[in-house]
Amino acid sequence: MGEISQENENNFIFRMKVLYNQMIHIPVMLNTLKIEFPHFFEIETTNLIHLPMSLQEQIDSSILIDINKPTRGYCSKFIKMLTQTLERLDKEVNESILEKFLEIISPQQENEDDKTEYCWKSYYVKDKWITLKNENAYNLVGMTTWGAAYQLSDFILSNQNLFINQKILELGSGTGLVGIILDFIKPLKKLILTDYSPKVLKNLKVNMELNNIEIEDLINDDEKVNDVNKDDNNKINQVRVLDWEIEDLNILNNYSGLNDSNIILGADIVYEPSLCKYLVSILYFLLERNDNSVAYISSTIRNQSTFSIFQKELNDKNLTVIDITKQFEQSSPNSPFIYDRSQIVLYKIYLEKK
Numbered sequence: 001m002g003e004i005s006q007e008n009e010n011n012f013i014f015r016m017k018v019l020y021n022q023m024i025h026i027p028v029m030l031n032t033l034k035i036e037f038p039h040f041f042e043i044e045t046t047n048l049i050h051l052p053m054s055l056q057e058q059i060d061s062s063i064l065i066d067i068n069k070p071t072r073g074y075c076s077k078f079i080k081m082l083t084q085t086l087e088r089l090d091k092e093v094n095e096s097i098l099e100k101f102l103e104i105i106s107p108q109q110e111n112e113d114d115k116t117e118y119c120w121k122s123y124y125v126k127d128k129w130i131t132l133k134n135e136n137a138y139n140l141v142g143m144t145t146w147g148a149a150y151q152l153s154d155f156i157l158s159n160q161n162l163f164i165n166q167k168i169l170e171l172g173s174g175t176g177l178v179g180i181i182l183d184f185i186k187p188l189k190k191l192i193l194t195d196y197s198p199k200v201l202k203n204l205k206v207n208m209e210l211n212n213i214e215i216e217d218l219i220n221d222d223e224k225v226n227d228v229n230k231d232d233n234n235k236i237n238q239v240r241v242l243d244w245e246i247e248d249l250n251i252l253n254n255y256s257g258l259n260d261s262n263i264i265l266g267a268d269i270v271y272e273p274s275l276c277k278y279l280v281s282i283l284y285f286l287l288e289r290n291d292n293s294v295a296y297i298s299s300t301i302r303n304q305s306t307f308s309i310f311q312k313e314l315n316d317k318n319l320t321v322i323d324i325t326k327q328f329e330q331s332s333p334n335s336p337f338i339y340d341r342s343q344i345v346l347y348k349i350y351l352e353k354k
């Protein structure tokens with residue numbers, strides 16, 4: 001193994017931290033690091049990181065900062081990987097790392113409050129860490145950040161001009177990644193994040209606060225809903241209820257401030273056949289209101305027949321649909337997120353006015 005410069009070591013640690021904070025599966029983390037930093041691996045062995053004390057110290061002080069983050073279980077798996085590597089190489093383990101490991105596996109810590117139910121995933125975007133509270137289990141879809149949200153975030157980051165000074169509404173915001181990414185774009189005229197489940201909306205609000213994004217909370221306040229007519233020059237962030245299953249969309253006319261959005265966004269909102277009809281009706285309603293309005297919908301195609309229902313509904317409403325996946329991928333190959341893009345498509349949708 002040759003000499004490794006301090007700068008190289010710092011880059012390696014930083015990359016490991018990015019992968020760790022996004023909770024990338026440990027074998028995938030090792031493969032990624034091995035491709036990007038082959039010099040840090042023991043020669044002729046598979047996936048054994050060369051871990052001198054200096055590197056272990058950096059891992060301890062800049063990655064293993066909190067044993068509950070992203071989750072206690074993930075932290076434990078990561079430390080196990082380090083200790084097993086060192087054991088196989090017959091090298092010593094840094095004492096502080098060992099102490100953290102013992103703390104994680106100690107029985108009194110195992111029953112600790114509800115922290116284990118959640119994970120905190122962090123991403124390094126435009127020189128800043130952002131963090132999202134997710135649920136560990138996949139019981140409620142809106143409590144997890146999905147691949148399509150990474151794609152839509154990438155699209156926003158690489159097409160910022162499209163969003164400047166616009167009024168934006170997101171359908172099915174879930175954990176709120178897209179909203180947090182939109183906060184990088186200045187100025188916006190308005191940003192409305194919506195969902196329908198109370199638990200998801202509460203978590204969405206928590207995530208905005210976690211990232212110091214000021215929001216106007218309209219979740220439980222119908223009175224205020226009619227009262228939101230602020231000066232258009234001020235950016236307004238709102239988190240509010242919008243259930244797609246509305247039989248009479250004219251109800252939305254009472255919700256001032258909601259219908260005047262000219263960009264509609266949605267990530268992974270096409271997954272349930274029975275909801276496609278409602279979703280497309282809302283899209284049509286919102287796109288018809290404002291001239292030059294457009295929707296960007298990012299979808300993971302898990303089931304072609306569900307997606308076909310969505311496409312048919314769009315077609316029936318005479319909405320113009322352009323698949324911009326390839327065009328976007330070519331123009332922005334780099335991403336702060338690590339995710340599988342293979343089944344995700346991005347549609348630009350609008351209504352051609354006669």
Ligand SMILES: C[S@@+](CC[C@H](N)C(=O)[O-])C[C@H]1O[C@@H](n2cnc3c(N)ncnc32)[C@H](O)[C@@H]1O
Nearest residue numbers: 141142145146149172173174196243244267268
């Ligand atoms: C698969 S998740 C996607 C969440 C987020 N956009 C992402 O990509 O990480 C689907 C989202 O749609 C929301 N949703 C499902 N049915 C809905 C409905 N009838 N009205 C409004 N939102 C709904 C869920 O609560 C959830 O947040």
